[in-house]
Amino acid sequence: MRKIVQQDPGVHNVGLQHQLRRLAQVGQRGHTGGALTAPPEPYLLARAVLADMRASGWGRIVNVSTGLVEDGFPGNVSYVAAKAGLHGLTRVMSRELASAGILTNVVMPGFTPADKAMPQHLLDKAGEAAATKRVSHPGEAARMIVYLCSAANTNTTGEAIRTDGHFLTPA
Structure with a gap:
C-alpha cells in the first residue's frame, strides 16, 4: 500500500442488488446470497x-449510500439494512476520529442512471x-464528495447528505 498524504481521502461506494426481496423472502442469513456487497468493506477500508x-x-x-435508508422501499430490505449499518459506522467513526482531524460522512446520490440505457418512461x-x-x-x-474530501471541509462530519433533489x- 502506498503512503497516504493529505490529499488522499477514502471513498467507499459498493452495493449491488441482484434481486428485490421483501422481508418475508429473506432467508435466515439475511443479507447474504448476493443481495448486496457490504458491510465489511467500508470497515476494512477505514x-x-x-x-x-x-x-x-x-x-x-x-x-456512498442511498436515500432508501431514510425513505424505505418494498423489496429492498437487505440492501437498505446494510446501507443503514454504513450510516451507523460513519457516525461512530465521526465521534471517534473527528478530534484527530479525520472527518467522515455519507453521501446519498439517489436514483442516478448515469450511462445506463433506460426507457424514457422510467x-x-x-x-x-x-x-x-x-x-x-x-x-x-x-x-459533494470532492468538497467533503477537501481541506475546505473543516467541520462537516457524521452527516448523511442527499444529492438527489x-x-x-x-412505492
Missing part, C-alpha cells in the same frame, strides 16, 4: 487508511418523484 490519517492529523472518509417517472422534477447526474454527487422513491 482500517487500512486510519494509521496514516492519524499520523498526519488529517483525513477524510466518505461512504426516467420521467423517476424525475417526477424528485422535488427538483429531474433525476440526478453522477457529477452532482461527485462534486429530494427524491422520494415511488
